[in-house]
Amino acid sequence: MAAPHDEDVTYKEKPVNQQYQQGQPISGRPDHRVDDIEEKQPITEMIGVVNGAAGREPGWQALNGGDNASPTGKKNRSDKMGNENDDTPSFEIELQEPGTNTTASRNRGNGEKRSRILSALGFGDKGSTNTTAPSGSGAPPGEEWSGEYRVYKRRWFGLLQLTLMNIIVSWDWLTFSPVSEHAAKYFFGSTDANNENIINWLSTAFLFSFVVITPVVIYVLHLGPKPSIVTSAALLLVGNWVRYAGTSNRDVGNFPVVMFGQILTGLAQPFVLAAPTRYSDIWFTTEGRVAATALTTLANPFGAALGQLIVPLWVQAPTDISRMVLYVSIISTISCLPSFFIPAAPPTPVSRSNETPKLDLRESAPILFKNLEFWIIFSSFSVYVGCFNSISSILVQVLSPWGFSDEEAGIGGGVLIVVGLVTSAILSPLIGKKRAYLTTIRIAVPLIGLCYLVFIWMPKTYKDGGLAGPYVALCLLGASSFSLMPVVLEFLVELTHPISPAVTSTIALSGGQLLGGIFIIVSGTLKAGPDGDPPFNMDKALIFHAVVAMVFVIPPLTLGLFGRAEKIKLKRVNSDDRSVGRRSDEIAPAAV
Structure with a gap:
């Protein structure tokens, strides 16, 4: 399954009109708490729903709420949203197929999928975290990519x-x-x-x-x-x-x-x-x-x-x-x-x-x-x-x-x-x-x-x-x-x-x-x-x-x-x- 992309993700920003301190619940969920934040931070819930039209299995979701996503204060890991110098809480992104408990983020070798989700959600475009180049980019398998876009003289x-x-x-x-x-x-x-x-x-x-x-x-x-x-x-x-x-x-x-x-x-x-x-x-x-x-x-x-x-x-x-x-x-x-x-x-x-x-011809024709x-x-x-x-x-x-x-x-x-x-x-x-x-x-x-x-x-x-x-x-x-x-x-x-x-x-x-x-x-x-x-x-x-x-x-x-x-x-x-x-x-x- 290819990872979701910018046009394949619908963003909904739901501002939470209150400040959260350490230990307070997020999104009304008692099991979601910010444990590492010392200062008050405005929280924005962002939900990305993967569109199945781009040739991926319909129903896959990028979750940052629910049982499979949790806020964390660890900001220097490649599987977290946020940059090294970011003071806002980071969220671990997981891909969950309906009816299963298996998540793609637990597969540590699947850096490409996490990278492309981060790009889709607007994070990591110019970040310093290295990951593998997306498929179709022409890079050899496993080649490190800094996330920065560039053109080539060739x-x-x-x-x-x-x-x-x-x-x-x-x-x-x-x-x-x-x-x-x-x-x-x-x-x-x-x-x-x-x-x-x-x-x-x-x-x-x-x-x-x-x-x-x-x-x-x-x-x-x-x-x-x-x-x-x-x-x-x-x-x-x-x-x-x-x-x-x-x-x-x-x-x-x-x-x-x-x-x-x-x-x-x-x-x-x-x-x-x-x-x-x-x-x-x-x-x-x-x-x-x-x-x-x-x-x-x-x-x-x-x-x-x-x-x-x-x-x-x-x-x-x-x-x-x-x-x-x-x-x-x-x-x-x-x-x-x-x-x-x-x-x-x-x-x-x-x-x-x-x-x-x-999208290929078969997927494009009805559109x-x-x-x-x-x-x-x-x-x-x-x-x-x-x-x-x-x-x-x-x-x-x-x-x-x-x-x-x-x-x-x-x-x-x-x-x-x-x-x-x-x-x-x-x-x-x-x-x-x-x-x-x-x-x-x-x-x-x-x-x-x-x-x-x-x-x-x-x-x-x-x-x-x-x-x-x-x-x-x-x-x-x-x-x-x-x-x-x-x-x-x-x-x-x-x-x-x-x-x-x-x-x-x-x-x-x-x-x-x-x-x-x-x-x-x-x-x-x-x-x-x-x-x-x-x-x-x-x-x-x-x-x-x-x-x-x-x-x-x-x-x-x-x-x-x-x-x-x-x-x-x-x-x-x-x-x-x-x-x-x-x-x-x-x-x-x-x-x-």
């Missing part, structure tokens, strides 16, 4: 590797989309619309792979970020070289083999794309989590930008496809190898919330199902991630009918992503420091909807206005979309704590990948024929994206309204703030 190694993995997996996603015409001719011998739609299935299958493997991703991420990163690296290594096996002949490619390799790389993506919140939760404090999540999450679209910019430079003819896939495979291999050597977890917890046992705020955020976030993935995949096909070259369309995709990355890099640390999650959502969501609406007319301005109009619209879309993504992922973790970040992030991102694949298919069906003006234009697809985006502007704007302000409290932040002595009434529930 966290940057894992963070950079997770960033690199997200870059390369996204580049794998858009290996063929930026050169869809050349790819269609390489695999099928012609560049008609149907063959280009088949090439789109390489992107679509990649996105759908995320959804298929979501339960496995949640399970592996629940074990920790390193197992997830290593799994992704293994799948990427195999998937890339399978793709090269299907394109090793420079004259014609084997599409089924390439599709199989693409699916393997698609299965690799969620293991690193959903990992940033889990990694930042373990390795970073409140002030750095949004920035860390932003860096690793936004590396994914940065990889897409590299693909859109570099792939057209490598592929000038269908016969260049084979060489391009080889280059990408080599880069992927080099990028994946460090994954096997990153540290698994910090030796000791970096914050109080890091100690809290996280999330009843959480209205989660569904509001999930629905809009999934739509906007889906729209972004779809537009990124079909951007060349959207712009080329109006006269854009593959290189200009690729630059447009790069502008979309690079401007978004720069904007998010500037704003994310500020948002994390100010905890302005809700304010950011309320600003970014309407702006995203308007950008999709305006972009309907932007490709048409190319002949008269050149690149300015489309590029400006893409800049605004990238800035607003990229600012939103890490904020939403962290906000979901805050609202649902102590549910594991692996659960909320993976579910939210899988929704975006699923809708992205669906939107690509829908866009293909809305593509104009050879008699269109211009032929094969995708104006109807742009209208479809704009309508969907505008509809889902409304739900996030209702967060915290209609008497539900209590539902948007930042639970994880509050937990960490309690560990440094801030009162709950000093903690803002959320930026509004």
